[in-house]
Amino acid sequence: MSGPNVAVIVFPGSNCEHDTVEALSTLDARGELVWHTQASLDGFDAIIVPGGFAHGDYLRPGAIARFSPVMEAVSEAARSGVPVLGICNGFQVLTEARLLPGALMRNAGGRFLCQSVECEVASTSSVLTANLSVGQRLWLPINHFEGNYTCDEETLQTLESSGQIALRYVSNPNGSIGSIAAVANRAGNVVGLMPHPERACTALMGSVDGRVLLESFVLAAADRTGSSGAVAAVAVTGA
């Protein structure tokens, strides 16, 4: 029996899709590239919208990608509880598609940021952090110009009170409100984060802290489908 099938959405200008598929393969999940014009995501247990510059980031990051044919299927899957993860540009796409609250603005300070940052788990009620502990700290790479998360005060209070803030930066690099690095929808099955967990999955890359996040996501996909591969993979790596 194999692990869950994860659709990795590719827009013109996506550039982290292969890293994502590679990271998934080490977790005994199968990542499959899905071109953005595909209208159906039937047969997939989970969806990842990877990083990059979808449609050249013209207008605003994610603004055009949101209208790609595949996004209808992503929205439908999200509504039905399928785990959906947006990484970096994928996070921007999911906020533009209103699958996640808030928006991502140009970094405070006006600089493109490419560095490792420390993040802290703020809630475990998302598919990305379900297997972690509140307060757990992770070193993850960031690589973005528009990572400055914002939302109105009322939304922020809701995010806080319903445990939708999955990760916070220990030291805020980009001006995000509440130092938010990752945010989930109310149900916890849709999550977006600016850091790149797929780039922190082997010691060679400087950190393996991204692995626990993706493991948690893969496990949620496997739990949903009853597929046992990912569960076994987590047991092995946890040993």
Added chain:
Amino acid sequence: MRFAAVVEVGALEGIADPEAATIERALPLLGFDSVEHLRAGRIFRFVVEAGDAAAAQATAEELAHRLLANPVIQRAEVAVRPLGEGAA
């Protein structure tokens, strides 16, 4: 009829506008001591085919609010005017 539409998109009040802030910081260096409250934005121009001005305005508004501006952080102002025959 054809209408020329202009959509101006900018940051909502209370939302940081780092481009404007950077420009404004430079103003005293250039001697513009009397200028304040600078805001930056983008302008989109397009032509709408519609039965009347109200229909053109409605189309332009929908385009502005669904695509050109993100209402979470941006505002959009929309104006349309009729185009003369043969004008682009």
